[in-house]
Amino acid sequence: MIKFTAKKAISEYLCKMDAVIPIKKDFYYTADHEWINFQGSVAYVGVYSYKLTACNKINEILFEETSGFKKQGDLIALLRFDGGEIRINMPVDGKIVNISNALLTDDFNILLSSTGAYSWIAQISPSQPYERGNLMSASRYLSTLNRKL
Numbered sequence: 001m002i003k004f005t006a007k008k009a010i011s012e013y014l015c016k017m018d019a020v021i022p023i024k025k026d027f028y029y030t031a032d033h034e035w036i037n038f039q040g041s042v043a044y045v046g047v048y049s050y051k052l053t054a055c056n057k058i059n060e061i062l063f064e065e066t067s068g069f070k071k072q073g074d075l076i077a078l079l080r081f082d083g084g085e086i087r088i089n090m091p092v093d094g095k096i097v098n099i100s101n102a103l104l105t106d107d108f109n110i111l112l113s114s115t116g117a118y119s120w121i122a123q124i125s126p127s128q129p130y131e132r133g134n135l136m137s138a139s140r141y142l143s144t145l146n147r148k149l
Contacts, residue, residue: 029141044120055081058108066096098123
């Protein structure tokens with residue numbers, strides 16, 4: 001009974017979140033809840049709100065060195081909050097081209113708002129801009145979230 005209640009609560013959360021912050025159909029997602037929006041030879045990387053549920057306020061964001069080639073899974077940034085930290089990783093191999101100016105000016109908590117849920121963290125140049133092999137489509141990502149219940 002408790003498992004069902006927790007499952008129901010998470011399911012209700014996902015339904016509310018999908019209504020407020022829908023999963024973008026043209027984005028791709030990782031199992032660690034990063035998203036990537038391919039725009040030709042560049043892509044924008046962010047984090048889906050599900051990964052931030054334990055965080056009420058981001059105290060700081062530490063960005064990893066941006067020069068050089070990064071492999072899928074390498075650290076882009078570390079979000080620190082009271083009680084923990086959240087890693088934001090490269091969803092694909094490539095180079096970091098730019099970091100979001102909003103996050104460089106201490107406006108970290110935009111990531112926690114419904115309007116900032118799809119605020120990008122880093123702009124990257126993927127080494128293979130049309131490779132989607134290790135990423136999930138929006139529908140597959142939503143199914144994965146529902147299976148975690």
